[in-house]
Amino acid sequence: MWFDSHCHLHICEQESSLADLIGRAEAAGVHSLITLGTDVASSRRAVAIAHDHGVYAGVGVHPNDADTWSDEAAAAIEGLLSDERVAAVGETGLDFYREEVPADLQRVAFCAHVEMSKRHDKALVIHTRNSVLEVLDMLDSEGAPERLVFHCWSGDGAALRRALTLGAYVSFAGNVSFRSAVDLRAAVALMPGDRLLIETDSPYLAPEPRRGRPNEPANVVHVGRAVADALGVGPxxxxxxTADNAAALFGLQGTG
Ligand SMILES: [Zn+2]
Structure with missing residues (x-):
């Protein structure tokens, strides 16, 4: 039984019905997942999907949408955090690859998410792109929440050690299955077994053998196989x- 620790069903549902997406996931042995909002509207949608389909939601404003961050947005996200199906704050973080949103706005929004994660004792889901060292520095200086995950890991070994020292979980996405991803598979080999997570990041980044197509939670099985191959263990x-680790990270009683 698999757990997809990061997907965006509010985007996937533009291509495929939720009933189909979740039906295919169940048929593949994926018994639970977290769907993450990327702004206020999609965070509300994630919560509604979680209730309608028996999954879990994360609520937050993505760094690529941090120009929509405001007092009103903060209050809206905070209001959603008391919902019983909301298991995470995020997706948040810093993204210095795309330069559409000024870095200072991203920093303000990210700090607010870190604070909300601590205040509500919900896991923090972190996105980094060309920014992992600054994110680590910020967490070192502000103090990391008790439960946090770096999603779609892409940093080097030194950054990985710093993340683990902070107590973070680290999640690997479909790119771990790409032939060229030698460094990512080396990172998998450095992971303590009790901190490892897998995800699809649907609808992005479909793993081999589905690369290039819209991704969906059923494909977390392929991510898991790639990780298992890298470690020389069984899927x-x-x-x-990874299902046990997801339950611990997100504070879930059982994983139904
Ligand atoms: Zn994401």
């Missing part, structure tokens, strides 16, 4: 460990 071991 069922990765399924069990």
């Amino acid at each position: 069922e071991d990765i399924a069990r460990a």
Whole structure:
């Protein structure tokens, strides 16, 4: 039984019905997932999807949408955090690859998410792109929340050690299956078994053998197989460990 620790069903549902997406996930053995909002409207949608389909939601404003951050947005996100199906604050972080949103706006929004994660004792879901060292520096100086995850990991070994020292979980996405991703598979090999997560980041970044197509939660099985191959263990071991780790990270009682 697999757990997809990061997807965006509010985007996936533009291509495929939620009933189909979740039906295919269940048929593939994916028993639970977290769908993350990327702004206020999609965070509300994520919560509604979580209630309608028995999954979990994360609420937050993505760094690429941080120009929509405001007192009103903060209040709206904070209001959603008391919902019983909301298991995470995010997706948040810093993205210095795309330069559409000024870095200072991203920093303000990210700091506010870190504070909300601590105040509500919900896991923090962090996006980094060309920014992992600054994110680590900020968490070192502000203090990391008790439960946090770096999603779609792409940093080097030194950054990975710093993330683990902060107590973070680290999640690997479909790019770990790409033939060229030697460094990512080396990072997987450095992971303690109790901190490892897998995700699809649907609808982005479909793993081999689905690369280039819209991604969906059913494909977390392929991510898990790539991770299992990198570690020389069976996929069922990765399924069990990553589902247990997701339950611990997101504070879920059981994983139904
Ligand atoms: Zn994402």
